[in-house]
Amino acid sequence: MKIFLYLFYPLSWIYRFLFWWSQSRILPFHLPNVLVISVGNLTVGGTGKTPFVQYLVRYFQKKYPSYAITILSRGYKAEKTKEGAILPSGNEPQLYGDEPSQHKEMFPDVQVIIGRDRKKSFLLYNKIQSKKHIVILDDGFQHKQLYRDFDFVLLDANSPFGNGLTLPLGFLREPIGHSKRANAIVFTKLTLQHKQRLDRYKKVLIQNDVTIPIFHSSFQATVKEVLLNQNFIQEPFPLHSNLNLKYFLITGVGNPKNVYETAKSTLLSESIRTKFFPDHFEYATSSLLSLLNEIQTSEILITTEKDWIKMRKDTSFTGELVRRNIRVFLLLIQVSIEEDEEMKSMLAGLVSTYESKTGQVSGT
Template identity: 80%
Template structure:
């Protein structure tokens, strides 16, 4: 295996050169009168950006209710990703993407804009005129086109750097040393099992002379039942010792979803079916999935998956006929240094206000 990596290592170097060459020709554009905060990562795959973006939105909404908030996303695999667009109220994940749709449903009063060219999408579709405006750039660390006031880089505590190699031999989008551009780093998905390896991961950063504030976060999960006959409203769910579940998900790190489900439920058994990240559920795939669910099993999935599943009317009807219990695994971020992180965010707003004039918190 090592010989194979050595032989193909030039491909990784070529990728790094092309990445550098493309980036060097990009001039960053500063969105006028806006505080821009980027949430990104070094690796391909899920590091928990979606729940962290939602953590930031909750803080700003609660602490600075006079501010407008925009989430600016590429809209990966969305039909409107190329042309861009602003999300309406109502579920349209096929047009606008699963994660942006999830954001919009969770925060109806937050403006969500998508587009591959995020600068032009924002300038074209932004409807907010207030100068008290915070833009959260989702998956923005490599998106040099837009200037930002603060860069968060998230690292999955289970495997923050993969094998240490860039694409195509590893999972890194760019070398570890490039994380010097970050203003803060957050180790995500921390558990009692992977916590013992944090010092080793931090040593890697230290060897690269990366010295930025480091935070630590974990997932807090809650399970709720979907009431299929009452406009899909959710209610609290209590697990039983003899409960059985069929966990279905198409996210960047499905094993982490599985571990979260295990830690939240009290199951006799959990069967799993994993799809690729951003999987597009069709009527055929959903009905086939339904046939795999046993009569004594509950279907459990994530909000990101359910956003897409629930738009298929026939699938919902068949779930009702089969009397299948549907459970959602709701995930929120808990930050160990919550007070310190929020103080840092408040400092960003204070600096921003010094440029645009004071904004009331009330």
């Protein structure tokens, strides 16, 4: 393995040079009359951006109800990512992408816009004219084409830097030291086990001259049952009185092992079989129907909102679930910030600064 790394190590330097060269040629564009907050990664893979974006939306909707909110996303693997689009609903993930569709379903009043060219998509599809407007740039740390007022970089506490190498030999999109370009770092998916290693990770950041504020977050999960014969109404499920149930976990996310650990701790069960697919997996009818044959008698199908929003579109699959009397549970994940008051104070400061620049008066 070490010989392989030595032989191909120059590839990482070539990647870093090409990344630097492409980024250096870009002059960020200021979206007019909006406060732009970016949520992004230093690494490839899932770091919990989706629940963190939803945390921000919940905060701003509650604290600043007079503000409109837009989530601006590439719409990875969406059919309309090239031309761009504004989401009418969360019911067509194949057109608009699974994560944007999940955002739209969870927050119907939030404007969700997708497009590979996010500047063009926003200018073309934005329907909000008020200056009281917050744009959350989803997966935006490397998207230098747009100016942002604040940058969050999320680091997965399981393995924030991988092997420390950039693509193609490691998981880093750019070197660790580049995270100083952000305004704050959030360690995500924190557990008691990870806390013992955090000091080591923070030393790595300091060694790379990264001294920006650091926050810590964990997942808080709840479970709801999908009532398939009642128009997919989700009902809270009393787990405390059903500790002996068996589950079959199906998911296609960036870090499926973390979903599994979250499911174990939430369901209070060790009886969970798993089937993992690649991130943004498209569930074809054939794969869904074959999955049904893997579910054992008395097992409950459990999955994430991100997966279910794609699965449920297949009526032959949902029909078979009903026919075979297979129950479906959804794992609903929200972010909990350890330094919640400090985070909210910082976000309020961003709005206050934005209002001062634009002459606005807060509606709170």
